[in-house]
Amino acid sequence: MSITEPVIIAGAGPVGCTAALRLAQAGIPVMLLESLSALPETLRASTFHPPSIDMIDELGLADRLIAQGLVCRHYQYRDRRTGEIAEFDLELLRGLTQHPYRLQCEQWKYTRLVWQELQEKHATHASCHFDHSVKGVHQTADGVEVLVWDRGEEKILRGSWLIACDGADSAIRKALAIEFEGFTYPEKFLVASTPFPLETKFERLSPVNYISDPDEWLVLLRTPTLWRVLIPTDPAIDDDARWLSDEWIQERLHHMAPHESDYEIVHRTIYRVHQRVAKTWRRGRVLLAGDAAHINNPLGGMGMNGGIHDAWNLAEKLIQIHAGEGDDRLLDRYDRQRRGVCVRFVQEQTIKNRQAIKSKDRQAELMRIAADPERATDFLLKSSMIASLRDAELID
Numbered sequence: 001m002s003i004t005e006p007v008i009i010a011g012a013g014p015v016g017c018t019a020a021l022r023l024a025q026a027g028i029p030v031m032l033l034e035s036l037s038a039l040p041e042t043l044r045a046s047t048f049h050p051p052s053i054d055m056i057d058e059l060g061l062a063d064r065l066i067a068q069g070l071v072c073r074h075y076q077y078r079d080r081r082t083g084e085i086a087e088f089d090l091e092l093l094r095g096l097t098q099h100p101y102r103l104q105c106e107q108w109k110y111t112r113l114v115w116q117e118l119q120e121k122h123a124t125h126a127s128c129h130f131d132h133s134v135k136g137v138h139q140t141a142d143g144v145e146v147l148v149w150d151r152g153e154e155k156i157l158r159g160s161w162l163i164a165c166d167g168a169d170s171a172i173r174k175a176l177a178i179e180f181e182g183f184t185y186p187e188k189f190l191v192a193s194t195p196f197p198l199e200t201k202f203e204r205l206s207p208v209n210y211i212s213d214p215d216e217w218l219v220l221l222r223t224p225t226l227w228r229v230l231i232p233t234d235p236a237i238d239d240d241a242r243w244l245s246d247e248w249i250q251e252r253l254h255h256m257a258p259h260e261s262d263y264e265i266v267h268r269t270i271y272r273v274h275q276r277v278a279k280t281w282r283r284g285r286v287l288l289a290g291d292a293a294h295i296n297n298p299l300g301g302m303g304m305n306g307g308i309h310d311a312w313n314l315a316e317k318l319i320q321i322h323a324g325e326g327d328d329r330l331l332d333r334y335d336r337q338r339r340g341v342c343v344r345f346v347q348e349q350t351i352k353n354r355q356a357i358k359s360k361d362r363q364a365e366l367m368r369i370a371a372d373p374e375r376a377t378d379f380l381l382k383s384s385m386i387a388s389l390r391d392a393e394l395i396d
């Protein structure tokens with residue numbers, strides 16, 4: 001059954017963009033709707049794992065993205081009290097991925113590249129619209145009618161399928177009354193970004209560092225221009241102004257690495273962290289992907305990466321349907337595969353990552369794993385999300 005009406009994709013984040021480009025490259029008409037007037041450039045995800053880079057390579061964009069990021073072969077787990085370092089070398093994954101490294105690169109650089117590619121090379125199959133906010137959907141036997149606000153004007157757009165990539169607050173998930181099951185952590189996370197060369201303050205700091213401590217754990221992530229420091233706040237005090245204040249951030253950074261003057265802070269954000277998965281990722285002709293379908297804490301960088309893997313899996317199924325190689329039951333398999341690994345692997349792993357970074361005992365175990373190439377490879381297969389992609393393939 002060839003797809004003639006466009007697949008409507010709500011949301012031009014990394015997940016909607018991946019789905020749109022993959023489908024357009026296969027000759028399937030797509031309509032990408034973004035509620036904002038321009039692509040957001042907020043600092044959110046900055047880690048691309050190896051299999052995501054492999055996918056972006058198949059889209060023909062890896063070289064251009066890599067040129068704008070930092071290639072990180074190593075990453076570290078450090079114990080704040082003992083100073084011990086467990087370092088993992090992604091080179092161990094050579095042969096299992098075309099890109100045995102993490103790419104540290106802001107997610108907006110990726111969406112900008114995809115948007116350009118869609119406009120410049122796929123205008124016959126793809127139409128991209130800003131200021132189009134999806135509000136609801138009505139399903140018919142053979143299509144969807146999507147209710148959209150276009151600069152204050154209501155209109156209905158007709159398509160074959162609707163992919164909801166409209167983020168954690170998904171209007172589509174809510175309109176369909178799909179439960180978003182899970183929990184919210186008591187503490188908020190603060191991310192402060194500084195151009196200061198933090199690598200001068202620590203011995204052999206790698207671009208990605210998880211620094212454990214029962215009370216004062218933190219994550220240090222390098223992007224091409226900034227160091228991003230992620231710190232938890234005290235759950236007993238609900239006072240964003242305090243956590244975002246210069247005073248508190250400087251005090252935390254100086255406690256982490258004493259310095260003779262204030263650190264320059266160019267960006268700061270505080271946010272609530274959740275572990276939630278939508279109860280179903282398919283409702284008839286509507287499919288959920290990315291943050292609309294699942295959210296987790298950012299330790300391990302699995303939110304955007306998992307979302308790109310959803311988009312890839314879903315696009316493959318639609319391409320098969322378009323080519324007459326299967327019917328819409330393939331989309332139930334999308335739900336079983338991606339929702340399955342999300343619940344069994346991504347949620348579990350990220351919850352463990354948060355427990356581990358607070359634990360006193362985890363460092364010794366990580367040191368043993370890092371020192372044993374076989375165990376380290378196994379560890380990297382999981383943390384790089386290659387294992388979850390393999391697991392999904394085994395789900396019928």
Ligand SMILES: Cc1cc2nc3c(=O)[nH]c(=O)nc-3n(C[C@H](O)[C@H](O)[C@H](O)COP(=O)(O)OP(=O)(O)OC[C@H]3O[C@@H](n4cnc5c(N)ncnc54)[C@H](O)[C@@H]3O)c2cc1C
Binds near residue numbers: 010013044048133
């Ligand atoms: C501080 C921070 C750090 C993070 N670090 C990492 C990391 O290193 N690695 C990682 O994998 N993940 C990370 N994440 C998570 C990652 O940012 C998200 O998982 C990712 O952005 C999800 O992509 P998405 O396309 O599903 O949703 P989004 O990026 O939220 O995009 C949704 C898009 O839909 C648009 N939209 C919303 N509503 C509508 C509507 N009704 N109609 C049309 N358009 C709509 C929005 O404007 C937006 O452009 C981090 C998150 C935060 C907050």
